[in-house]
Amino acid sequence: MKGITFRLAGEADLAALVALYDAAARWMEANGIEQWKPGAKGEEHFRLRQKEGEVWLAEAASRRVGAFELWWRDEPAWGPQPPEAGYVHRLMVDRGWAPAGTGRAMLAHAERRIAAAGRAWSRLDCVSSNSRLRSYYEAAGYSLAGEQPWKEGDDGSRYAVTLLEKRLGV
Numbered sequence: 278m279k280g281i282t283f284r285l286a287g288e289a290d291l292a293a294l295v296a297l298y299d300a301a302a303r304w305m306e307a308n309g310i311e312q313w314k315p316g317a318k319g320e321e322h323f324r325l326r327q328k329e330g331e332v333w334l335a336e337a338a339s340r341r342v343g344a345f346e347l348w349w350r351d352e353p354a355w356g357p358q359p360p361e362a363g364y365v366h367r368l369m370v371d372r373g374w375a376p377a378g379t380g381r382a383m384l385a386h387a388e389r390r391i392a393a394a395g396r397a398w399s400r401l402d403c404v405s406s407n408s409r410l411r412s413y414y415e416a417a418g419y420s421l422a423g424e425q426p427w428k429e430g431d432d433g434s435r436y437a438v439t440l441l442e443k444r445l446g447v
Contacts, residue, residue, distance in 0.1 A: 281382045286332040286344065291320040293341050294332065297369040304372055312404045318367075326366075331390070335375075335383050342375035343368075345383050347390060354402045354425055354438055362398035362442070363391030384417050392445045399445055405437040419443045 286294060295318065302313035326332050326346045335343035344367070351364040365387045370379050388399045403410045405424060415421075419441035427435040 280376060281335050281337045281342070281379060283333050283335055283383075283386045286323070286327065286334045288324070290332075290334060290341075291323050293334075294323040294344055295320055297341065297344050297371060298367065300371065301369045310407055310409070312407055312410075333383070333386065333390075335379055335386075337374070337376055337379070340374050341371065343370040343379050343383050345369065345387060347387055349394075351400070351402075354440060355400060361396055362400045363387065363394065363396050365399060365401040368401075380413070381417060388443065388445055397445055398442050400440070400442045402438040402440050405439045411439055411441070414441050417443075 298313065298318045299315045302315040302317065305312050306315070323332055326348075330346060330348040332346050333344060334341055335345075346366040348364040348366060349360070350358065351366075352358075355362075355364070365384065368380060368383055370383075384399075391399050399419075400422070401414065401419065402425065403414065420443070422440040422442040425438045425440060427437055
């Protein structure tokens, strides 16, 4: 998407990542979506994600307007898998500043990065009760790959997730 740039997040971006997450979690709560909780992901979470995978920031007009995590394995949701996919997590958009289409632009960037790494699949999951989010991902070309009857959250909660994937042109 024109006007949105991407860069890997660094140590100096940790507080901004936490703020993006908390704002997205508050928006979910205000809209009756039971998924993320404000305060559930702190700087240490994003520091670990940077160490074990990649955390990307989306910027427009010199502002951070979104972020996402890209993992190279996701056994809690997908089980042991060959190295054929990248796993998109925590797609976050700043609803006050992000231009329309920012979420799709972030997905497209993740898909390009996954393909550049030689992997044929982009995978993600969403809470099974979030039909709006599932529809959003399906409209972006993702297909149902399965259901995970439960996944354990950082707070010890358990919830069912829908597994979605998209074949990339690799």
